[in-house]
């Protein structure tokens with residue numbers, strides 16, 4: 035019996051070109067670090083420390099792991115680095131909203147799932163703080179919508195595509211993996227939820243509207259992981275019928 039639905043955010047609930055977004059994001063973020071490091075080295079460090087986070091094995095939060103790696107060779111403390119990141123996210127991140135297009139049906143779909151008494155989880159790759167995940171959910175039209183859990187860099191200790199990420203979120207919401215459905219656009223990062231025992235729904239709207247570009251996700255995971263076949267595929271508009279079949283126990287069954 036289905037108890038929870040997990041959602042990826044990037045190119046699942048909002049659509050944008052990942053690499054175009056990154057090219058706009060990094061120079062703005064760099065303004066808060068320009069006294070420490072030139073832009074080209076800064077960008078390489080962001081990518082390198084994000085890739086390094088994949089090796090986090092649960093002993094510390096992703097934030098601790100990222101900052102420990104990022105602080106190498108920089109003459110400032112981890113708390114000061116964190117302050118610089120969060121200042122940017124509070125004051126400089128919101129204008130990037132213009133690069134993202136929301137899927138118009140997301141608020142309606144979430145309300146319908148909520149009315150089915152399902153737990154709802156925002157399970158974007160936890161490389162951002164809560165504030166950023168929340169902003170991007172707002173961009174999807176979900177301002178004020180209550181999720182049961184939002185995965186972010188401070189409340190997780192594994193990253194996609196590691197199956198342990200999905201296992202730790204299932205544990206956090208108190209549901210068995212087989213009672214959870216992961217919805218996302220990425221055959222590796224999102225569908226690897228199946229390796230933790232979750233059901234999977236691969237959304238294809240981004241591929242169909244030509245906005246989905248996964249080059250950056252591939253680079254950030256450093257070629258880790260293999261594509262995993264989903265249990266369901268379709269547009270977000272097809273999700274409700276898949277969920278109904280699972281709630282009624284007529285859909286795919288996992289042991």
Ligand SMILES: [Mg+2]
Nearest residue numbers: 042044045219
């Ligand atoms: Mg995605």
